[in-house]
Amino acid sequence: MKRAGILxxxxxxxxxxxxxxxxxxxxxxxAFDKEKDLLLVNLDCKTDVDDIHTAAAFATLLHQPxxxxxxxxxxxxxxxxxxxxxxxPNELLELAFKNSKWSDAHADQERALRQVMQxxxxxxxxxxxxxxxxxxQSDFTAKLVKNxxxxxxxxxxxxxxxxxxxxxxxxxxTSAAALSFVKNTVDYHKIPDGNAEGNGTPGFxxxxxxxxxxxxxxxxxxxxxxxxxxxxxxxxxxxxRYNNEAVGSGGxxxxxxxxxxxxxxxEDIEDTQEFFERFGS
Numbered sequence: 001m002k003r004a005g006i007l008x009x010x011x012x013x014x015x016x017x018x019x020x021x022x023x024x025x026x027x028x029x030x031a032f033d034k035e036k037d038l039l040l041v042n043l044d045c046k047t048d049v050d051d052i053h054t055a056a057a058f059a060t061l062l063h064q065p066x067x068x069x070x071x072x073x074x075x076x077x078x079x080x081x082x083x084x085x086x087x088x089p090n091e092l093l094e095l096a097f098k099n100s101k102w103s104d105a106h107a108d109q110e111r112a113l114r115q116v117m118q119x120x121x122x123x124x125x126x127x128x129x130x131x132x133x134x135x136x137q138s139d140f141t142a143k144l145v146k147n148x149x150x151x152x153x154x155x156x157x158x159x160x161x162x163x164x165x166x167x168x169x170x171x172x173x174t175s176a177a178a179l180s181f182v183k184n185t186v187d188y189h190k191i192p193d194g195n196a197e198g199n200g201t202p203g204f205x206x207x208x209x210x211x212x213x214x215x216x217x218x219x220x221x222x223x224x225x226x227x228x229x230x231x232x233x234x235x236x237x238x239x240x241r242y243n244n245e246a247v248g249s250g251g252x253x254x255x256x257x258x259x260x261x262x263x264x265x266x267e268d269i270e271d272t273q274e275f276f277e278r279f280g281s
Contacts, residue, residue, distance in 0.1 A: 029189075030162065032263050036128035038119060039072045039263060043256070044136025044170075045106070046077075047084030047241040049232040050205075050253040052092060054135055056228035057204070057254035059096035060221055060279050067264070073119050077106025080137030082173035084242065087235045096224050105140055112140075117147055124148070124155050131263045134165040135256030142178035145185055161186040164259040166194045166201065194258025197271050201258040206272040207251040215280030 032039070041058055043051040055074065061067055074097055076089050086106055093102045105112035120130055132141055145157055163186050165171060171179055171190075182188060197203030216222050229252075237243035246253045252272055261267050269275055 030129070030187075032131055032265065033128060034067070034070060034264075036123070036126060037071065038123040038128065038130050039070060039260070040116065040130065040132045041072065041074045041260060042078040042132060042134055042136055042140055043074065043076050043089065044079035044082075045087045045089050046079040046082060046136075047087065048244055048253075049087050049236045049241070049247055050244060050255055051076075051135055052087060052089055052228050052232050052235075053247070053252050053254040054256040055089060055092055055096055056221075056224050057257045057275070058260060059224050060216070060275075061257075061260065061264075063218055063221055064279055071119075071123065072101065073116060074102040075105050075112055075116060075140065076102065077104060077109070077112070078136045078140035079106075080139045080170075080174040080178070082137070085239055087231070087241065089231070092224070092227050092231055095227060109140070109143075113143060113147060116144060117151065120144070120148060121152065124152060124160060130161045132161070132163045133256070133259035133263060134163055134170065135259065137170050137174035137178075138163065138165070138182045139175055139178045142181045145182065157186050159187060162189065162263075163187070164189045164191060164262055166191050166256065166258050166262075168193070189262070191259065191262050191267075194255035195253075201267050202261050202269040202275065203255075203271050204257055204275065205246045205251075205253040205255045207246040207249040209246075209251040209272050211273065212252065212276050212280065215276035217281040221280075 043055060045051045062070060074093060076093060103112035103115045123130060134141065141163060145161060148155060148157060163182055192199035192201045194201055194203065195205040212225055216225055232247045235241055236247045244253055261269055
């Protein structure tokens, strides 16, 4: 019994330390400045259709008054070394963001890097920070950071560039060199997976979820969501692409938005239903 008591005490100590560490991370982490900072949303779009739903969910956030002036840029095609076919998001991204607010790294990665660098330079020179929601792998981010180091050598990327990743799989299919470089060079945050609920970040993968049709009241956003659902169903599992069962059931998966929510201080959202209740109208 004495040994069991000691083990129980040790376990409690570990739990307390872990909780204290999480609280310290929360209280000490730098906050996103909605007036000055730039939010990059990097979508791999290969081979899961969840990025299509994530783009629609991000557009939904942007329609809220609190984020009306948010500086952002979306990049499609930021995939790593995974196999499989691409899910073309262009029609949706053009409808949701217009061409000045997104870049196509799948069609022309160098051009996308130049476009993003134009936005990044303006923000960094204004003494603001760059936040990257890594809705995919970190290969594109690694190239971007190297460009920043080369063109703006005075910038301390370890404190000015913040990368947020939620997925173990995304890390596994990032090239090893790119992942190591990003983790060791910038302010890198690995947060709980957005595919699950109750882990400290929103859970945005919900099979058979249809309530968005009633919750979304803005006609333009309804058009965005209808197109996102259509594209998701069209490409889900097609020609060997990943078969997302939540999407296949008629539901939604915008799990990558958990990173955006963490960056914007919205990680208290529990699930898909609460997201639409708060931001659908």
